[in-house]
Amino acid sequence: MPTSVPCPTCQTTVEWSDKSPFKPFCSERCKLIDLGEWANEEKAIPGEPAVIPDQQPGNDEAY
Numbered sequence: 001m002p003t004s005v006p007c008p009t010c011q012t013t014v015e016w017s018d019k020s021p022f023k024p025f026c027s028e029r030c031k032l033i034d035l036g037e038w039a040n041e042e043k044a045i046p047g048e049p050a051v052i053p054d055q056q057p058g059n060d061e062a063y
């Protein structure tokens with residue numbers, strides 16, 4: 001009995017198996033739509049620079 005999940009984008013029932021290469025999405029299109037929305041939400045953050053956590057405590061001591 002195959003497991004089915006709803007497509008996060010269009011709610012179409014998707015069979016959770018090798019027959020659905022884009023699972024949990026029903027198609028590549030829905031996958032790209034979901035990823036696009038995610039990217040847009042990231043861009044929506046106003047003026048927030050990407051902070052790289054490269055500050056290691058005690059690094060000055062080791063110089």
Ligand SMILES: [Zn+2]
Nearest residue numbers: 007010026030
């Ligand atoms: Zn879909």
